[in-house]
Amino acid sequence: MPTVxxxxxxxxxxxxxxxxxxxxxxxxxxxxxxxxxxxxNATKGLADDEDDDQDAKKKETREEVK
Numbered sequence: 908m909p910t911v912x913x914x915x916x917x918x919x920x921x922x923x924x925x926x927x928x929x930x931x932x933x934x935x936x937x938x939x940x941x942x943x944x945x946x947x948n949a950t951k952g953l954a955d956d957e958d959d960d961q962d963a964k965k966k967e968t969r970e971e972v973k
Contacts, residue, residue: 911919927935
């Protein structure tokens with residue numbers, strides 16, 4: 908899988924500046940950061956729910972064995 912080098916990053920930033928302008932880029936960055944944060948929290952919540960379900964099943968199994 909190809910990696911993104913410094914030249915590619917500079918080209919991406921330059922194109923973004925041309926398309927959105929310098930005033931809009933901080934707002935877009937903030938929105939992207941908020942989106943990633945919400946996604947991370949949602950996936951963490953799903954993983955926590957799955958762990959809780961597995962713990963409950965283990966507890967039920969232990970109670971049945973007794």
